[in-house]
Amino acid sequence: MNLNLRNAVITNVSGNNQQELQDTIVDAIQSGEEKMLPGLGVLFEVIWQNSNNDDRTEMLTTLEQALKK
Incomplete structure (x- = not known):
C-alpha cells in the first residue's frame, strides 16, 4: 500500500477553520x-513552510525555552 501521509493529513484538514484546526491539534496531543x-x-511542516524568518525565530525561541524546563 502506497500511503502518502502528507497528502492524507493535508486533505483531512483542508478547509478547516481555526477552531477546527485547534481542536485537531489539541485532540492529537x-x-x-x-x-x-x-x-x-x-x-508543523506546513506552518514552517509558510512562516517568515521572524516567525521561525519566534517558534525556535519558544521551543528552545520549553525544552529547557
Whole structure:
C-alpha cells in the first residue's frame, strides 16, 4: 500500500477553520497516541513552510525555552 501521509493529513484538514484546526491539534496531543505524531509533524511542516524568518525565530525561541524546563 502506497500511503502518502502528507497528502492524507493535508486533505483531512483542508478547509478547516481555526477552531477546527485547534481542536485537531489539541485532540492529537491530549490523546497521547504516538500514531498522531506524524500528523502533527505534517501540520508543523506546513506552518514552517509558510512562516517568515521572524516567525521561525519566534517558534525556535519558544521551543528552545520549553525544552529547557
